[in-house]
Amino acid sequence: MLQTNGTFLDDEWAALLADHQVLVGVSMDGPASMHDAYRVNRAGRGSHAQVLRGWRALERHDVPRNILCTVHRANQDHPLEVYRYFRDELGARHIQFIPIVERVHASQLAVAENGWRKADGTRLLYVQEGHHVTSRSVDPAAWGAFLTAVFDEWVTRDVGSCFVQLFDVMLGNLFGMYSLCVHSPECGNALVPGLTFPEEGDMNNRWYDASEPYEESHFYQVASYVNEHDLGGMFVYALDRDGRNYDEDLHRIVPSNLLWTKTAITESQGMKLETAKAAANHYLDRMALRQATVRDNGVSVDEARTAVEKAANLYEANKAVLGGDYGEGFSDTYDPTLEAGLLDIDTSVLMQQIDKATEAINADATAADAKIDLRTARDAAIDGLTSRIYTADQVAAWSAALKTALDATTPTPTPDPDEDNDHENDGQENDADTETTPDADKDANAGNKSQAQPEQLSSTGASVNAIVAAGVALAAAGAALALSRRRA
Numbered sequence: 001m002l003q004t005n006g007t008f009l010d011d012e013w014a015a016l017l018a019d020h021q022v023l024v025g026v027s028m029d030g031p032a033s034m035h036d037a038y039r040v041n042r043a044g045r046g047s048h049a050q051v052l053r054g055w056r057a058l059e060r061h062d063v064p065r066n067i068l069c070t071v072h073r074a075n076q077d078h079p080l081e082v083y084r085y086f087r088d089e090l091g092a093r094h095i096q097f098i099p100i101v102e103r104v105h106a107s108q109l110a111v112a113e114n115g116w117r118k119a120d121g122t123r124l125l126y127v128q129e130g131h132h133v134t135s136r137s138v139d140p141a142a143w144g145a146f147l148t149a150v151f152d153e154w155v156t157r158d159v160g161s162c163f164v165q166l167f168d169v170m171l172g173n174l175f176g177m178y179s180l181c182v183h184s185p186e187c188g189n190a191l192v193p194g195l196t197f198p199e200e201g202d203m204n205n206r207w208y209d210a211s212e213p214y215e216e217s218h219f220y221q222v223a224s225y226v227n228e229h230d231l232g233g234m235f236v237y238a239l240d241r242d243g244r245n246y247d248e249d250l251h252r253i254v255p256s257n258l259l260w261t262k263t264a265i266t267e268s269q270g271m272k273l274e275t276a277k278a279a280a281n282h283y284l285d286r287m288a289l290r291q292a293t294v295r296d297n298g299v300s301v302d303e304a305r306t307a308v309e310k311a312a313n314l315y316e317a318n319k320a321v322l323g324g325d326y327g328e329g330f331s332d333t334y335d336p337t338l339e340a341g342l343l344d345i346d347t348s349v350l351m352q353q354i355d356k357a358t359e360a361i362n363a364d365a366t367a368a369d370a371k372i373d374l375r376t377a378r379d380a381a382i383d384g385l386t387s388r389i390y391t392a393d394q395v396a397a398w399s400a401a402l403k404t405a406l407d408a409t410t411p412t413p414t415p416d417p418d419e420d421n422d423h424e425n426d427g428q429e430n431d432a433d434t435e436t437t438p439d440a441d442k443d444a445n446a447g448n449k450s451q452a453q454p455e456q457l458s459s460t461g462a463s464v465n466a467i468v469a470a471g472v473a474l475a476a477a478g479a480a481l482a483l484s485r486r487r488a
Contacts, residue, residue: 001025003068005039007047009054014061019333019388023064025096026055030075030082031089037074038136055090066094073135076142079149087162096165097147099138105130181232193222193231210260214315219260223267234268236261255326257333262322263315266336276317279339280308283321286347286385287331289354298323304330338389345392347385353402354378360409370409377405 002017003025017024028051029035036046058065067086069075075082086092104112108124111117112134116124138146147166154164169180178184214220219236226234266276288301299307307320318336323329357378360366366374381398384390 003027004054005047005051006054006058007041007050009057011057011060014057014063017058018061018063020335021064023066024058025066025068026051026058027068027070028052028055028086028090029069029072030078031085034075034078034082038072059091065092066096067092068096068098070098070100071138071143071146072100073138076138076146079146080153083150083153087158093161094163094165097150099143101137102126102134103128103130104132104134106132109134193226193234214263214313217260219264220267220315223264226268227270231268234264236264255332257322257326257329259315259319259322259324262334262336263318266314266318266340269337271314271336271340273311273314273317275340275343276314276336277308277311278343279336280311280317280321280334281305282343283334283339284308284330285351289382290386298328299330301330333388335388342389345390345395347395350381350385350395350399350402353399353406354381356406357402360406366409370405373405373408374402377401 001023004027006026006028009024009026027039028048029037029039032046032048035048035051039047039051041047041050055065067090069082069086083095086095102112108130109132111124112126116126118124150164151167154162154167165180169183172179173183210219211217223234225231284301284304304320308317311317311320314336318334319329321330321334321336322332326332357374361371361374361378377398381402384394384398
């Protein structure tokens, strides 16, 4: 999940977030007049237009998204206007409302009212302490009235179509299903510890959370703690600083392969090193099918495999594929958690079929039409296997299509006509082998004239010689019978 003010979101960011299926929470406090009251940029100008632009970019790319709205003095008296704006104008279907209560000591109240800036312009680090609150804070009675008005609207027309976190949490609590730490009897595994970065410009603080060696980094310490204590997850502030450091990256935003964040996810979920290596090699296997067309690979498949084999921890296994920074690895978009989920889908048969199809396409003996069908089926299988995710049913469908195309390249055996003629001429060959006599020579022409009729019987499977022999035997038997009658 990513929580952002949305001011720097554009189509490129939205496409990346969509590709990784990142849930994005956008901070917005209602229509421009209410949002811009306190959400301003460094120049003091309202940020609503920039936030709305970012929201629309997420919308265009179908990124999972929700609204986080802080309720304060500027919007507390307009609950339905705020709620309807999110629901109807933005099309938001998941909304969170959070009350703003800025506690402060009396000695710091003037500085707090000035946006936590001293007279010389330096910022004061805000801490949630003190018995006073700023004028920006929501009035307690107004907060209650705000929730009541939104609930009445929601319960009469939006149940099941628009989800308000606080209402869902209260409903879950009625059934003993606690999902939000602040409204639970105890936090338990709902606790989400994390890393936060200090205020920019604070010379007493720096961020070195993503510094090698990995197992000495803050990322590892928090992620491993989450796993060991079965907590709810890990919070990381500002993904654009993944793998960055204060001295070099304070004044720039550059692309990131999110190596540290992806590793923190696998570490906090307890992924084994063997699984991480298997996932990395599985990714390399399938992406090698199109390595020549991968635009972001900085190393070869073999180089990445060697690095995977040498990996001693999750960070090194992931770095073997992603590289140490954007553009330095085999792929900038590799997701070890997602890849591990594909390990149980058997693609071995399909991979073999792809190899056979490639051989057949390159073979001169394969007909041109068959090559077209083979190339279509093979390329569809490769596109599917090298996509971000696929299912077992899809693999089966690609395999079936390739099998059909491959079977069409195998010629069907046809009978040999010469072999049938050899069988039909067997009787003639045997006759030719017999010794002729002068009497037989005299009757040769007569034998040739009558030869056509015995040959017709060959279609029944009977031997011509056998039929002639049977006839001779019957004639001899008839002659013998006549002779015996005469003697009698």
